[in-house]
Structures are given as C-alpha cells and as structure tokens.
Amino acid sequence: MARFLAGRLLMGLLAILATTVAVTLLIHLVPGDPVQIMYAQSQGTTPEQLAEMRHMLGLDRPILEQWLRFVLHLLHGDLGVTIRGQQPVAQLILQRLPNTLALAAASMAIATAIGLPVGFAAAWWRGRWADTALMTVAIAGVSVPHFWLGLILMSVFAVQLEWLPVGGTGWAGLVLPAATLGLSNAAIVARMTRSAMIEVMSQDFVRTAYAKGLLRALVLRRHVLRAGLVPVVTMMAMQFAYMMGGAIVVENIFAWNGIGRLAIEAIFQRDYPVIQGFILVFATTVITVSILLDLLYAVLDPRIRVRG
C-alpha cells in the first residue's frame, strides 16, 4: 500500500511539474508577440516600455531559465503580477479558490446524493420498467447542456419565483449554481453507478453468496455494496475533475466569484500571468483531489492495502 501511494504521489508531482513546463511555454505559443498583445491591453505601448515589460516578465531569457525562475517563484508562493493593476496573481487566485472548491464540493454532494441511489436502483431492478424509466431520465439529463439548465433554473427560481438570488456570494448564492452542476452530473453518476453495480452483480462471488443461501438483503449490503464501493470511488475522482471544469462555465452564469470567472475575464483581457496562474492552480487542485481519492481507493481495496 505504501508503495502504491508513493508511486501515486510521485506521479502527481511529476504531473504538476509537467504543468509548470506547459504553463511556461504557453506564453510563447501565442501567435504574434505576446508582450505586444498583453501590453496593448494596458497603458502605453512605446518600444522601450515593451522591452522593459519583456525584461520584467523574463521572456528575453532562455526557456529553461524562465522555467526555473517560474518554479522558484512558485515555491515562494509568487505567481507574478497581473498586467492590469499590478495585483499579485497568487493572492487574487487564492482569494477566489475557496468559492470554486465550495461550488465543486456542493455539486459533488448533490450529484452523489442523487446519482448513487438512482444508479443503484436501476441496477437492482435491471430490465424492469423502473430501470428503463430511470435510465431514460438519466440520458436526457446527460444530454442537457449544464449552462442551459443553469439558465432555466435561474429563470424559474430567481427571476420568476424570486426564491433565490440570481448571483452573488454567500449560501443563497451557492444553491442555484450547485444545483445546476449537481443535477447535470447526477445523471452521469447514475449511469456510471448502474454499469458498475451491474458489473459487480454479475460476478461469480455474488452467485456463490446466493448459493450459500444468504438472504437477498444481506448479499446486497455485504457483498455487492462493499465490492461496488471500489469502482464508484475511482469514478468520483474523475467526476470531481469534471465538476471543476463545469464550475468554470456555471460561475459565469451565476456571477459566482470563483477562479473560473477570473479565468474568463483574464482571457478577454489577455492577462497571461493570471491565465498561467489559473491553469496551474486548477491542475494542482484536480491532481491533489484525485490523489486523496486514490488514498481512499487503496484503503477500500484489500488487493492493494494488503500485499499478496
């Protein structure tokens, strides 16, 4: 088990390092002169100012040195400053990261709370009308674009019924975006849980359990659920990453002040340091959470926890 985790941690670190490389290169992939574009977005574009800007960003030095500089600064928690207003990027992102995480966590909670039981019920009544009904709803849910669902929920609950605020911060502001993201992902969780459970129910050891004369409920609770937990947990890791992706769009609909909205603004303002910071923080968050869930996976699956 320790070796599995050490491997997983090392992989995570490698992935984050790869991200820093990608992020350093990002600014050079921009067609045309990035500094010209970036600087054009703010005051003054005289050649000396451009040169001074290029020097300040360190873009005139060789790529390797730039990367080392970037990593060194990263270790000191410094992600450079924004082009517009010279605000430290790290502070700007860390100020908003909790909002995105809260949204992703709330959506995960909703998606799991709805998705797991529905998926399980569909697997349990496989082939019967309940299964087809639930799965038809699920596939419709998967097909509805979450930004459209967001608009519909906003129109009904915030504009017409005025139960909830359209946007803004605080608990009330979180309900609609989390519902949007949670509902649209609940369908995916349901479909995945169903196929995972069906796969487990068709295993030989379930048939052995029945052959031992165990009661149906006991077989379900002890054998199927416990064995089904492992694939479900692996699914949650991918689901969280998917949720973070969805959060970017939903934040823009409901004016939820997370890093997603910050990223979109930065793209429009071509504020590359902010974009670089965003990509790094987003990737690191996703990787960290997947490692945490792998930890949970390793604990649940004795084949990894206990060496053969």
Next chain:
Amino acid sequence: MSVTLLDVRGLTIHAGGADVVRTLSFAVAPGEVLALVGESGSGKTLTALSLLGLLPQAARVVAGQALFEGHDLLRVDPAMQSRIRGARIGMVFQEPMTALNPVLTIGLQMTEALRQHRGLSAGTARAEAERWLRRVEIDDPAARLRQYPHQLSGGMRQRVMIAAAMALHPALLVADEPTTALDVTIQAQVLGLMRDLVREVGASLLLITHDMGVVAEMADRVLVMRAGEAVEEAPVARLFAAPRADYTRTLLAAVPRLDAVTAMVPPEVAAPLLRIERIGKTFRPDGLWRRGSPVTALDGIDLDILPGEIVAVVGESGSGKSTLGRIVARLIAPDRGRILFRGIDLTALSGRRLRHARAGVQMVFQDPLASLDPCWPVGRAVAEPIVIHGLAGRREAFARACRLLAEVGLPEHLMTRLPREFSGGQRQRIAIARALAAEPALLVADEPTSALDVSVQAQVLDLLAALQRRRGLSLLFISHDIAVVRHISHRIAVMRAGRIVESGPTAAVLDGPRHPYTRALLSAVPVPDPARRQRARLPSPPLATGASLVEVSPGHWVREAAA
C-alpha cells in the same frame, strides 16, 4: 427418508430461443456420487444451476420437477429456497479465482452461512471454520481466516470453498467442474479430499465434468449427456466396461489413455534442426516504482529437436513451458542462452533478417477463439504468410491457401467465411493451415487441444501427427496433459519451476520414470478405468536446486538430487 434423495423428472430448460435441456430425468440416492458427463454445450451446468434456482437471467425452467426432501426445487418460494440453499444443498463452482469476494476476509465469507443457517455466535462459527480449514489440509487456519482471497493460491481457494460448503453438513453437494482450472497434482488431492468429506458427512455428490478420467476416479453412477438430452445412465464400472450408446463409446475411445502403448517410430539421428542452449529468462515487473519481486521463468534449458521429430514439453502451470515455446518462436527475447535454428542463432537476428528467418518456426496457440483475426476471411488469413514472404502472387497464394485448407479437412467453399462462423475445432485447423502456409520446418504447438472438447481434441491431434509425418515437420508440443502427449511424441521433457527435471524417449520416461516429480505427476493423472481407482497418490518432492542432469540410459536424462 425415501430411497432417492433427489428425483428429477422431465426437466426442460429454455434459453436463447431454444430448449437447451429437454425432458431430463435422473435420481440421486443418499450417499451416492452421480457424475453428469458431457461435452461443452450439453446443458450439464444449467441442469445443476436450475436445482438451486441460480439460472442466469437469459435461461428459465419451462417444465419438470425436482423433488428434494419433500420440496419441488423448481417451484419453491424464495424464503424456503434460501433455507435449502447452503444448508441442505451445497455448491462448489469451477473458477476458484473469482468465486470468493476479493474485498472480504476468508473468515467472514466462511462464517456468514454458518451464523445464518445454524445461528452460531461469531466465536463458535470462527472455531468451526478453523476446524474445517484444518480438515481440508490448509496450514495455520487461524491466520488464513484473517487473510483475503488474493493471498491464497487457486488450489487453496477451492479447498476453502469445499470446506465452507461441507461445514453446513448439506445432504447434497453439487460440484460443477471443481478441478478443471487446477493443475494435475493439485486436482488429484482436491478430488480425493472431496470424496472423503462427502463420505464422512454422509452426503450425496452430483459431480459435473467433461473429463472421463475424473468420472472413473469419483463416480458411483454416470449420466452421459449430449445436446441437452440424456444419452445413457449406468453404474460406472458397467459404463466403462460395456458402454451401450455409440456416443459414449466414441467419448471413451477419444480419451487419451496414459497406459496406451506408443507406436511412434523415432527418426534416425541427424544434426539437430533446433538447438536450445542454456536459455534463461527472468520477468521483472515493469514500471519505475513498482519494485515487485522478479520471477525466474527459465533457469538454463538445454534441448535439441531433430528434423522430423516430435518433442513434447510437459509441466504444470508456472513451469515455464509456454515461455520456452514463445522464446523458440522469438516472440520474446531470452536473457541468457542461444537458439540455433538450422545453425543460425535466432536470438542474434533482428529486423528484416529476423523476419525472414523466423518463417521457419511457426506457432499454433491454445485459444481457438482468438487464433484468427476476426475481420479477415479465413481464405485471405491463410494466404497472408505466403503474400508476406512473396512466395507467390496474390492469386497463386489464394490457390495455395485452398489446398492447405483442404489438407486440414475444410471444404473450399468456406474460404470467404469469417472466423466467427466456425467451431473451435475448425478454427484450430485453420490456424494450423496458416502456420503451414509459411512452409516452416518447426511447428511450435502451445496446448493446441486443451481448449477443445475431447472428441474434437483427438481429431486435431491425429491431424497434427499426419501433417508431421507427411511433411517431415519437427514439432515442439507443449502440454500439461501427459495422456495427450503419450501417443503423439517421440521424446518427452518434463519441466518444473523453469528447469528440465527429466527427458528422454516417451516410452522410457512414461513407463520407467526415474525422477520423483515425474513419478508424482504420472500418479496424479486420472486414469479412465474405475478398477484402478484406489492407487496411492505420490506427493510431489521439494524443489531441488543445483542438481545436474545425468544420462541414465541412451537419450534418457534425469536431474539427480544434489549428492
């Protein structure tokens, strides 16, 4: 207690649009061992599953009765069914690797049935489980109960299954091919164990198998099934001595007998076509960080194959026989040693020269389902090696492929069919035809018949022998079944844990085995003759390392234990 424990009358099971079991009737007396024998697709497994109501969703019982202790098993309500299952009828399945829940401990999976059926407390149930594990010869049972299934070998898991079933003192134990997935030596021990336990508990045994040897070893009475119908039912002695149905007779004839006389004429001695010199191979788990322990598959193998000679390599799983076959066919590279084929060292070749030279060594595999590319019509598949080596133009290659298919007994008009439209036996023939297309000098056959039904097995073996004689091919025949090898090979090499323990002419080795492991191996092979049932089983000796091969008689080498 009525005279019969289980009375099945007119059982009919419908699945996939057809009746797979038609009006089957049989009875099992208390304490009796009834064997249900038949080839794949005969419906024997479905019959067993229907008794416990475990039929897969696609299948359902349409007619018939199964009276057992006053209940009709086919129509009993779920509450009663769960009281009968496990408590009155135990079941053991074929595949030990997946029969246990990987995420639960052995202890929990053994005690849960005990606690439900006999209301034992956790402590007494655990003690009972421990007692039964010791009874099925599993060491340190207390520790084993805390372990997980992946920490036990296949044989041990099957023993756990049997212990779990018998601990409930069932009246009837249903065993569906319990030892098919196990090695010969372990198979013998598990069968013996099962017979003793059943007799001890006074239960009856319904044994489902396709292996007549196992039937001869275990059964009191036999029911032969074919395509869902009963063909013949008789006491085991009479069935083997005087089979009445033709199908039974062909079945018995097709079973290779260990004691059959070998009539192979050894070729005259000449320069070896293939020389395997000190081949060694160790598999290291890949991946930068997963430092698993390296596994030594081959530890210094020396073997010669003369032109036109059939050499059989026999050993249990993990002995390295398949690895050796794949190294000879240059599918994997050895760590040490050389392979001299017609004097050229295959291991040194690479790229275009390797691709040309290796045509001389072709391979036939075990799994007929995957031996042919599902997207290619068989005609084109057989012609491909010819096209690859430019031995002939496209049309000529096609014609030659027709001739090859005819040679392996397949009519010409099937050329354009896809592999999925052929049976296992036919597909193996096509695979052989493709191997011959490259006009090889040596054919490496890795368990070519072990996935086929017994009757088909015999035909393919005869085909191989005939082709070998007619074309003067050399054949490296790899198998775990000594009986199969008996009447096809000139020489035989017995392998264990990556080393050859004994090799020599087939008759010499099989009739006068000198190495203790060979003797144990031979004693474990089930002989399809009920009369020779009770002979003693020899235990396999501990692994001897460092000993060297000594020639005890011309061409007969034995690895002596270290002096």
Next chain:
Amino acid sequence: MFSVLKNLFLRSVVVALPIATAAVPPAVAKDIVWARYGDIDTLDPHRATSTLSLQVWSLIYDTLLATDADGKPVPNIARSWTVSEDGTEYTFKLADGVKCHDGAQLTAEDVKYTVDRAFDAKNPSVTKASWGPIESATVVDPLTITLKLKTPFVAMVPFLADSFSSILCRGNATVGGFGTSAAIGSGPWKLVSWTKGDRIVLAKNPDYRNLGKLAENKGPPYMDRLVITTVPEPQARLAGLRTGVIQVAEPPIDDVPDLQKSKSLNIVVAQNTGQNVFWEFAVHRPPFNDERARKAVAYATDAQAAIDLVYGDLSLREHCPISRGVFGNDQDFCARHGQDHDPAKAIALLKELGYGPDRPLEVTMLVWTGGNREKLAEVFQSQLAEAAIKAKIEIMDIGTMNARVRQENEKPTGIGSMDMMTWSWYDPDILFALWHTPGAYRGFTSPELDAMLDKTRVLADPAARKAAVQDVMAYLLDHAIHVPLYTPGWEWVFAVRPDVQGFHVAPFVYPIFNDVKF
C-alpha cells in the same frame, strides 16, 4: 462575506457539504449598496480616466469649485477666486475649517501638493493637459493659493469643478498604499476598504460640510456606510434590487420599459451627461487615410434606427462632437456639416475606392463591453454589411480599448480599424485633448485644426469662443474625422428601490448619496 466562504471551504472540501438552507445572512444594518457592472481602476485621480473611477473619486475627494444644475462652475472649497487681466494668474480664497479624513486641516498646502503631483516630471497625471499650462502653484497664506499659467486657459475653471481635479490631502504622500488601499480626501465619504473586482466600502465622513455641491443636505450623509459592489451580470443586479440586497444599480437596459410600467423600481435617467459616442478611425493607413472611406462608413451608419432598436427612448441621436449640455453644442449647426444615413452615397464612394459586393471593404470594429454596446455593434455591423463593408467586431473592456486604439493608429500596416469611442467632458476643451497634436490616441491631426483648437482655449468672451468651437466642429464633421452617434451611452440609467429617498445624479453622471435615507 469573505470569512463565511473561508470556513465554508474548510468544512466542505472533504465531507460532502450538507446543503444548509440557512436564511440569507442579513446585510449589515443601514448600508447603501450600489452595484455597478465594473470596478474602479485605481483610487488615484492621476492614474485613470474611466467614468467608473471618476464616480468614486467624487465621493471620496472634494474639489475647489462645483457645478450647478446647468453645469456652470460655482464656489465650493474655494469661496471666491480672482483672475489677472492677461488671464494667466488665478488666486483662490479657501473656506476655513475644512477637514481631511485623517483629521488634518485642508489648507492651500494640500492644493499645492495636488497640483505639483499632477505636474510631476517623472510620473505626471494622465490628465495633465486638462489642468492647462500651469507653471506654478504658490501658497500665499494657509487659506489662499495662486496658480500661475504660461498662457491664458479659460477651460481651467470648469476643470477645477470636475472630479479629475480632486484635491488630495498631504497625508496621502506618507500613508502608504495610496491609490490601492488608502485614499485621504475631504469628501462626504471615507475609504474603509477596497477588494479589487468585488467591493469598495466607504463610511460617512462626520466632519463633512457641503460648501457648493448639489446635495440639499449641508452636513454629513444620513446613512452610515456606502458599499459599491461589482456585479457584471445585469440580471444579477436586477434580482439584487428586487430582493433588497442592492439599493441602487444600473438595470438591464432591455427591462427598463417593463420596470417603468410596473413601478416596482424607480428609474432615474441622468441628464446633461456630457457623454459623446462617436466613430473614430485609424487614419495613418489605408483605407481610412482616405476621407471618402470614412465618409462611406458615416453614410452607411443609421444611428437613429440603431438606438431606437437597442435603447428605445433612453438615448438620443447626437450630431455634434460635444454633446448636449456642453458649451457650444448646436444640433442644427452640426447636422448641416455631418453625414446623415445615405447608403447610396456610401456605395458610390466605396465604388470609387474599388470596393463592392464581390470585394467588400474588410475592417475591424472595436467596441467596449457593457451598456448593450455589443448589441449596437451588431446592428451597425449589419447596416455596414448592406453597404459592402464587412466589419469584424472585437469586444474588450474600456482600458483595453484605449490602449488598442492608440496601437492601431501607430501601426503602419494591417486591415482598416474603426472604433466606437466614448468620451464625457464638461467643456469643449475635450476636442483639444482629442484632436490637437499629438492627440489622445495619436489619431488625426492637422496644422489648421491645431490653430483653430488653440483659439478655443484662449478666447475669454463666450460668443467669440462659441464661434471658434463651431469652426472646429465643422472641420471635424466635414472631413468625417469625428462621426458623432448618440448620447448618453453608459451608466446613465439607475434603478432605485422604492423605499430609498434622496438619490439623484449630478451633471456628468456623478451620483449623489448625501441625501439618501431609507
């Protein structure tokens, strides 16, 4: 509000978050919440020009003079002022007892500090030119200051009434973080905190006395705090207004007619905004170096139809380069010189230049976000398309567009570039800032235009100055250098909750919160 989110994050990341339907946390009692679509650039009046920033400066700082309801300069901190004969020396008498937010007395020293900082050699104010050619600011006594000019400059007096000339207290030099976390002025509201992109919190300045501003309340504001939040989505602002989380905000333009009918919110439309929205071109390269191309765009544009479609009656067609309410504006005069909607003329001019339906004139149209301008751009895009002008719309925020327009002007090559520029000013001197060499965006300049513009700065007599201004406007319109479209254009519509009294908007879109009560 940030603290709520922080512990929310700690609690919810691992454990699945239980959706507590706790009641919405009540806003701190008695806060006025004013939601705007964007945030200020900086609190330092010498480093930005956006209206969003100006409005906040007008709350924090005070000015020497003030503007009355018609936009005329009147005394404020400066109780009176005298001008020398040759118009190059102005002396101001300051009111006594005016206090800065840090408690210090506001004296002539503070005015001198502000002027010297605006003319700092190394880092001058971006609006240095608008102060006029000030040579020196000398403190005569704590309540008297004299400004010496190189040449006469009549536009300085209206400038000193505008928030660009906010008086900075001396304390700002030493407080640290001036412009981002500190801003000491003498205005009705004190700075408490600024979280970029989220909110600015201002508290009541208890020592404030209204010496000339338009508010009826002569003392400090009635309410305790004013919170200015950034809520880019119009629908979010509207919903905030409805649920009471927000008191004052710019509503979605499209919903204004319904709001006016339903009376659920009071709609306040700013008058005399001085805002002017106009086409501007990159004149140093083809095609817009040729006057005919510029005129073609002017003829193809139907501004009246576009603003009817997008703004209904909230905006008016504007013919002059300086909008209604600014000295020198004359709709009829300008209409005679400009190019009104005439597609046939546009097509004819383009044919002369070799463009037609099969070879359309490709241009980029730069527009800045907000105020439904993207929608207006689409309308113009389709109007231009009918005259074989293929416009690719690029949307960005105002800071980005200012820099981009200048960059396009300085770029010698590339496809034609035009932009929908917006300026608001209280005095025709804006034309000097825009079109006098070197020009705010390094755009069109010419010697005869420069001469005409110089005259507008020196003529003290109103009639003479008006004639000079009209010469400049005629020149700009005849050569299609400055093609006026409509006014007002941004942040001129406010929706206020019915229970909020006393809110009104001073000329040039300065909201006044001193009288607000609810």
Next chain:
Amino acid sequence: MATGIAGSFWRRLRRNPGGVFGLLVLGLLVGTAALADWIAPYAPTRMGAGHRLTPPSLAHWFGTDEFGRDVLSRVIYGSRLTLLVGAIAVGISLVAGLAVGLTAAYCGGWTERLLMRASDVLFSFTETLIALACVAVLGPSLENAMLAVGLAGIPFYARTCYAAALVECGKPYFEALISAGAGHLRLITLHLLPNVLPTMSVVATLGLSGAVLAAAGLSFLGLGAQPPASEWGAMLSSARELINRAPWLMLFPGGAIALTVLGCNLLGDAIREAMDGRGRT
C-alpha cells in the same frame, strides 16, 4: 460474408429504439444543415425581419430576438456550424487519438509508458481546462474553439484506443502474424486498426455529443463563435440578458443543443449494444 456481420449489426441497431431515435436526430441535423438555404424562412442575419422580442407566432415559429431576427432561421443555420464544429473536432481527436493509442500499444516499453503517462496527465486536467488554455493562447474565434475542443478530446480517445489495441496485441492471432514475419506497418494498418475501429466508432459518436457541448460552452462564454454567427451557444449567451423580457428566447437554441447531444448519446449507446453482440463471439 463480410455483410454477414454488418447485416446482423444493422438488424440489432434497428431494433434498439434509442438507436433509431439517434439516427433520426442526426439525419435531421444533417438534413437541416444541408438544406438550410431552402427551409429557413428568413436570412439568419436579417435584422427587423419582425418586431423585436416577439414570442413564437405563426410568422415566426420560434419568435424574434432582440434585433428582430427570426430565431427559427438562426437555429437552422446554427445547425451548420454545430455539425461543422462537432465533425472537425471529433476528426482531430479521433485521428490523433488513434495515432497515439496504436503506437503506444504496439511499441510498448518506454514509448508506451511516455505516451500513456502524458495522456493520463492531460486527461486529469479535464477537457474544459485544455480547451480554455487553447482559446486563451489562440484567441477567441470559432476556428480556434474547434481546434481547442479537438485537442482537448485527444487524451480520452488515446486512452480508449490504447486499451482496445492492447487487448488485440495480446491475442494469439497477432503473435502468430508476428512470427509469420509481418512488418510493423502491415500489422498496425491491416490488423490492429480494423479491430479497433468498431470500439472507436462508439467513442466517436459519444465524442460528437461531447464536442458539440464543449463548443457550445465556449461560445456561451464568448470564446467561440463571434457575432453575427448564429451558433447555438452564442445565441444562448445573448438570450441570457433577456431572461426577464423574453424567457422563451433561450429555449430553442438550448433545446437544439440538447436534442443533438441526446441523439448522439442514444446512437452511441445503441451502436455499442449492437456491436457487443458481435464482440461476444
């Protein structure tokens, strides 16, 4: 013979209601895109075709938008953009995914480990982040969005192709061909590819729905289609401001996206079921 397999495949597909519905929707989409010029009642960019913001009526089945443009025509022309973006994005992902997956499975050793680790890392970033990063670098436009969605899909296609190809490489027929001396190119193109394509066709169909969603998402954020393009995502974005006055405005573009995605999903599932029949010989 070869049609034998295809014949039974189509029979099974026809029996699956989801498959039929999926085929119908995709047929409708392709038909609408092809015949847009004929069936659209008005030109998509013609302003003032009707009064502003009128609800669905006989003259305008889907009503009119804030410029008086006919929403039905814009949705019809929008189908062209959606089909174009979806097809090209899936094309990019599929071709690149196949190349990476096949090479990794066939070569093994370091190439395999390198390629697969890289795609795992990219996969963990989720498609949205990769698409955003591409658009941030290339700048917002429909073509860039298409490229971004295409690139973002590669890790998923590569992993699926790698898994399928690995299974084939392990099969005896493959090893027999190696021992028969078949060259690398021959093995990959004539044997690996045909056996991997059925699985990849399922991935491509489901991928199409993913690509359409992702592209619409980007346009919704203003990073994809620029005005006056009548791309469904962009139409939804402009409908957002008018949610008060014209709530019906967002129903039709959103509905069109949902219908297309539903069609692709159902078709993908149906193909997978119909194929499993063949897979389980």
